[in-house]
Amino acid sequence: MPSDASPEAGMIAAGAADDPVPGWVQAAAAGDAQAWDRLVERYAGLVWSVCRAHRMNAEDAADVSQLTWLRLLENLDQIRDPQRLAGWLATTCRRECLAFLRRSRSYTPVEEEHMGRLLGGAAAADRSVLAADQCATLWQAFLRLSEWCQRVLRALVVDAEDGPPSYRLVAAELQVPVGSLGPTRARCLSQLRKLLDNGGI
Amino acid sequence: MILLARENRAEMRIDAEGTMSAEDPPAREGTESASHLRGLDDEGLLAALREMLGQQGTAPGWSVELAKGSYGLRAIDTELAALTSDSELSTARSQLRADGGPRLVVFDAGALSVEIEIEPGNRAERWQLIGQLIPAGPARIQLRRGLRAEPAWVDADERGRFAVDDLVSGPLSLICVRQGQPATATAWITIG
Numbered sequence: 001m002p003s004d005a006s007p008e009a010g011m012i013a014a015g016a017a018d019d020p021v022p023g024w025v026q027a028a029a030a031g032d033a034q035a036w037d038r039l040v041e042r043y044a045g046l047v048w049s050v051c052r053a054h055r056m057n058a059e060d061a062a063d064v065s066q067l068t069w070l071r072l073l074e075n076l077d078q079i080r081d082p083q084r085l086a087g088w089l090a091t092t093c094r095r096e097c098l099a100f101l102r103r104s105r106s107y108t109p110v111e112e113e114h115m116g117r118l119l120g121g122a123a124a125a126d127r128s129v130l131a132a133d134q135c136a137t138l139w140q141a142f143l144r145l146s147e148w149c150q151r152v153l154r155a156l157v158v159d160a161e162d163g164p165p166s167y168r169l170v171a172a173e174l175q176v177p178v179g180s181l182g183p184t185r186a187r188c189l190s191q192l193r194k195l196l197d198n199g200g201i
Numbered sequence: 202m203i204l205l206a207r208e209n210r211a212e213m214r215i216d217a218e219g220t221m222s223a224e225d226p227p228a229r230e231g232t233e234s235a236s237h238l239r240g241l242d243d244e245g246l247l248a249a250l251r252e253m254l255g256q257q258g259t260a261p262g263w264s265v266e267l268a269k270g271s272y273g274l275r276a277i278d279t280e281l282a283a284l285t286s287d288s289e290l291s292t293a294r295s296q297l298r299a300d301g302g303p304r305l306v307v308f309d310a311g312a313l314s315v316e317i318e319i320e321p322g323n324r325a326e327r328w329q330l331i332g333q334l335i336p337a338g339p340a341r342i343q344l345r346r347g348l349r350a351e352p353a354w355v356d357a358d359e360r361g362r363f364a365v366d367d368l369v370s371g372p373l374s375l376i377c378v379r380q381g382q383p384a385t386a387t388a389w390i391t392i393g
Contacts, residue, residue, distance in 0.1 A: 028272070036272040040265060047268075048260035049253055062264050063371070063391060066347065069268040070372060070389040073275055100391070103289050134234035138253050141235075157251035189243050196235045 018146075022082035029076040039085075040069065046086060046139040047093050053132035054097040064100050068093040086143045090136030097132070141195035149188035156185060270348055276386035279376060282308035282315055284388040308375075308387040315375060315387055328368040328392050332375075337361030340379045347372035347389075368392060 021042070027035035047068050051061035071092050072079075079085060142150065155170045171178040238249060252258075260268075286307035303318040314335040322329040334340055340357040349371045357363040357377070370393020376386045 031277075033272050037269050040268040044260040044265045044268060045254070045258045048264065049258035052258075058261065062267070065260070065264055066267055066271065067372060067389060067391055069271050070274065070347070070374075073271060074281055074374075074386070074388055076275075099287075099290050103391075131234065134238055134249070135253055137234040138238055138249055139258075141238075142250070142253070153247075153250055154254055157247055158254050186243070189246055192246065193239050196239045 019083055021085055025076065025079055025082040025085065036073075039072075042143065043086065043089050046136070046143065047089055049139065050090055050093040050132060050136050051097055053135040054094075054101065056097065056100075060100065060104070064093065064096050067096050067100075071096070086140040087136075090140060094132060094136060137196070141192055144195050145188060145191060149184075149191060152181070152184050153188055153192075156181075267348065274345060274347065274374075276345075276374070276376060276384075279384040279386040280310045280312075282310035282313060282377075282385050282387045284390065285309045287390065304392075306390060310385045312382070313377060313379075313385050315377060315385070317375075319392055322367055324367065326370060326393070327366075328370070330365045330368060330392075332357070332363045332365075334361035334363075334377060334379075338379060340377045343376040343378070344368075345372075345374045345376065 021039070024035040024038050028039060044065075047065045048061060051064050056064065068089065072089065079088060142153070145153070152170075152174060155165065155173055158165070165173075167178050167181050171181055174181075176184075238246065241249060284306065286305065288302075288305040303320040306317050306319065308315045315332060316335065317330050317332040319328055319330050321327075332342075334357050337360045338357075339359055340361070340363075342355050342357055342363055344353045344355065344365060346352070346369070349369065353365075355363050355365050371391065372389050373392050374387050374389045376384055378384045
């Protein structure tokens with residue numbers, strides 16, 4: 001690891017011991033509303049984007065994401081592997097999306113996987129890079145990155161009002177030298193690939 | 202119709218366990234998409250992240266608040282009756298439904314099953330529900346409507362039957378309270 005001034009030494013990958021999610025799940029199951037809030041804040045983007053990747057409008061996405069959260073709520077004390085909560089939520093949300101689409105449109109019933117491909121294909125044709133299942137998979141890997149990598153990558157890709165952010169702006173925002181961003185970006189992306197390697201979910 | 206739902210239950214249980222179980226998702230799911238994503242170069246991966254984290258990946262504040270607020274709907278000291286059959290999620294049933302039959306939903310807890318039929322009500326966008334508790338017997342039943350409405354109560358009669366009219370669309374869960382038994386909360390479903 002280069003000795004640049006970024007505050008990231010050893011922070012590229014989050015160790016299992018640093019993962020706050022199991023503690024939040026346990027606390028929320030025991031009645032701690034703040035722990036529940038932390039869970040929602042962490043995974044709201046995942047749930048929402050899985051809904052949107054199924055081409056739902058905001059109103060329908062709201063219904064399905066609410067049902068997904070209620071599903072988690074009723075199963076809080078039965079989540080066996082909280083470190084894989086992202087996978088659980090993504091899978092649950094996808095299933096609720098497909099159920100919703102079956103209910104709301106008079107689809108000819110098809111197998112879920114086939115349907116997922118159809119929907120994914122439609123979304124891809126719709127300028128979208130990500131099909132619904134890819135979106136869920138990418139979220140799961142992304143959330144297993146260190147907080148630092150998540151911040152860096154987020155800052156690098158989320159457009160400002162007037163277009164893509166420059167390295168200079170991102171470096172200023174993160175308070176790191178401009179020169180460190182390239183190597184950090186490369187390390188974080190490589191870590192992300194490794195996490196995708198580890199079985200996706 | 203309720204009897205039909207019972208006949209299908211064994212077959213549906215497999216489906217429903219896959220659907221609603223709290224267990225980990227199957228490992229094979231996501232493998233294909235993971236290998237596609239891994240194959241992207243840095244720019245491709247960043248483009249995927251841009252899409253994921255951009256507008257589509259940012260839940261609106263009100264939906265985050267709704268999710269946080271739903272914690273208040275946690276059913277405490279109740280046994281969960283899992284969704285084991287839903288005609289709208291079953292291929293065979295959805296074909297039947299095209300004929301306009303009611304939606305049939307079955308929930309099972311260890312000592313109690315709750316079967317409900319949902320049909321369009323007399324007013325537009327309203328629904329009516331009739332239900333059956335098994336084993337049959339009287340109960341107080343609380344209807345929970347997510348955060349959209351205050352919970353309401355209805356009684357099941359000696360034969361375990363109950364009926365509710367004029368339900369609006371949205372989330373629904375029932376808590377059944379029987380004398381001398383632990384309360385049972387059904388899994389959430391969406392009606393409408």
